[in-house]
Amino acid sequence: MLDLMIDYRLPNENYSLPVMVPQHYEEQYNKNHTLIEKLDRSGNTYDNIEMTIDNQIALEINDLGYTIENITKREFNDFDKRFDIYTVELKNEIEDYNLFVQNEKIISKKLNLYTKNIMLEIV
């Protein structure tokens, strides 16, 4: 008769699988750390967490493969509307701004930033 060693322990803190967090999310600025902690704890997807607009912008930029150094926000009152302007400083050097400004447009359209009176500056 074989002496089987069967481990009937239920998964607990000593038995948990590692949480996979992409490296570039860990490098995001401090606000996003809160988001990551929420994801780690709950296993939620990004879709069911209410995200601030700067978090949404950060995730879109990360999806393009860029790493964020800093995000600042300022206001601009034009003749008919008030705008929030988010300036995103990348860690990456941008080789060709003529191509890169298209990324601002792509993200702005995807997140409907125009209709929310939000401007995006990526440098």
Next chain:
Amino acid sequence: MSFQSDYYKPLCDYLLELLKPINSSKYTFDQEILRRDFVSRSYYTALLHCKNLVEEDIDKNILGTHAQVINATNDEISIDLRKLKSLRVMADYDTNTFPMPLKTKKEIVHLERIQAIVNNIISKDYDNIT
């Protein structure tokens, strides 16, 4: 090359070249003067290009040329003009350091981005801006 074809673009390109570190010994005054001039002239280059294209669509009897031109353009161009305008207003009126220093990068990256926005706008014709 006439003013109507490129507006202040040659001046902007010249200023951006001057602002490269390699050329810093060619002038003795503060770089910020060049940066402010670059941003201001860049906005007007984009605005004048659009104004010339939508001239027939706007009412010359109503004041506020900037607003009329911006409103006559499509969402994408309008927001680009407003982006440039927001920087132009800071460049011309705000006496704090301009542009706001970045965390790690040099200020010139702001200007390269602005140049790219202007290049994009002035490459478009009436059908692509309205």
